[in-house]
Amino acid sequence: DAGVTQSPTHLIKTRGQQVTLRCSPKSGHDTVSWYQQALGQGPQFIFQYYEEEERQRGNFPDRFSGHQFPNYSSELNVNALLLGDSALYLCASSAGTTNLLYNEQFFGPGTRLTVL
């Protein structure tokens, strides 16, 4: 089992550009969540996708958008990049269709985005 994978590992962009980050969930998982982790901070929830729909959203501007594909993989898009968007972007997957009250989220290694 490959676990949660993310690409690319590192990315450097300039202000105003657009970026797309990718995530493949753990085998058997159908729910993908994205988090932003600024340097020295804890991760902040961006949004979550289930059944190709955005199910929950955190306090992030519309410049942050996403997509989930039929194979459950997901993309995070950020438009009009700002210096403050520099961060580690983490993807987490979980099984959305169980009878459990909580389904553990498994994290990927993240994508380090630097905006110059």
Place this chain on the structure above:
Amino acid sequence: AQTVTQSQPEMSVQEAETVTLSCTYDTSENNYYLFWYKQPPSRQMILVIRQEAYKQQNATENRFSVNFQKAAKSFSLKISDSQLGDTAMYFCAFTTSISNFGNEKLTFGTGTRLTIIP
């Protein structure tokens, strides 16, 4: 809104000793889950231990145990017989179980950088 506070930015301890990391949280919910995650330099966030709020018994996973004080909204992590591989950032996290979906968002604290000294 739920908040999670970790008041110890950094801690260090000698190998084989015991260390306790502190966490407090604030919520108006009655049913929720608390977690400790470990993030080593490899950046991969790894679940260390989980506590369900409705359980009075403190969770234990091998050398890791928690002290869950629901009334005080306190959730500390104790690492016994610390090992060099325990060196990492440790994050306290919280989620509610207000829906039947079971995948509510995680709210994290700011983390504690733990260094195990040989």
